[in-house]
Amino acid sequence: MSNRPHDLTDLAFAPAALALDGRIAELGSLTADEVNFRVALEANTDTSNRDTRGAALIAALTQGLELHHWQAGIDPRGVRLFHDDHAIVLGLPESVRAFLDDVR
DSSP states (O other): OOSSOOSSHHHHHHHHHHHHOOOOOOHHTSSSHHHHHHHHHTTSSSSOOOOGGHHHHHHHHHHOOOTTTTTTEEEEEEEEEEEETTTEEEEEEEEHHHHHTTOO
């Protein structure tokens, strides 16, 4: 496997990862309760169910964000950005982890 970009989707990785990381950092400056409010508002969903908080977080983080065919999902270590066999995990700040774990 070559580490060089193979197509336009691969070339779009850096801007997508930087944009997603910026949104994660914004949430990291909030308390867990503030993260809960912001995620519920931006994802337009109920965040009271622990099982759906991860999907709500991804929806809030990616709303209006052009990922250029990259996908985002929850990973035990943070938010996984992936496409085909390429992936990177962006860590989550403590307040966002507390939101996911419902430690508020």
